[in-house]
């Protein structure tokens with residue numbers, strides 16, 4: 223992708239545009255006691271940067287990773303523990319893939335479990351993504367599975383029985399002290415069923431299909447502007 227004179231690629235510009243669009247979406251709803259759920263990754267990071275100037279208009283944030291928590295604190299935004307907060311009106315995060323039902327693959331950065339937990343607690347999941355993430359069917363991007371380390375080989379064998387080819391993401395330890403298996407070339411025609419099926423394997427902590435709790439709103443960065451897509455009810 224060509225870089226602009228500033229060094230930013232077109233994809234970077236689209237990510238920045240959707241980060242700003244998410245801010246525009248939530249800014250009118252911020253109250254002194256509002257807690258915002260914050261995702262992980264390059265797009266979520268741009269959202270944190272955009273959010274920083276408004277830090278005095280809301281209470282704080284719950285972060286889905288240690289990396290995002292640090293970035294929030296560096297901006298002077300209070301990071302709250304999930305167990306200590308009540309309502310989270312908005313969760314803002316990126317995705318590795320998203321389909322027309324606003325189901326997603328997430329976890330390219332290994333943050334899937336905490337992301338799914340914070341997303342589950344939120345009233346509205348706003349997904350921010352550039353158009354490269356928009357797919358007709360999930361599964362072109364490797365599907366991450368977070369596993370308890372001692373169960374890794376067992377889970378891998380169970381996934382092979384499902385028709386997958388799991389690859390151990392060597393050297394990666396999640397914020398929860400676990401490991402990641404990635405499923406390459408694994409088409410997912412029925413995301414909800416597959417999300418449940420993989421979660422049923424003993425030793426799996428979480429998988430990167432976000433279908434049961436998909437996004438409510440997608441802000442999709444396209445070359446001709448940000449498209450706003452709401453989940454069909």
Ligand SMILES: O=C[C@H](O)[C@H](O)[C@H](O)COP(=O)(O)O
Nearest residue numbers: 263264265316329330331333
């Ligand atoms: O674990 C990482 C997260 O699921 C990210 O939200 C996802 O990988 C998208 O990241 P990015 O915005 O960098 O493409």
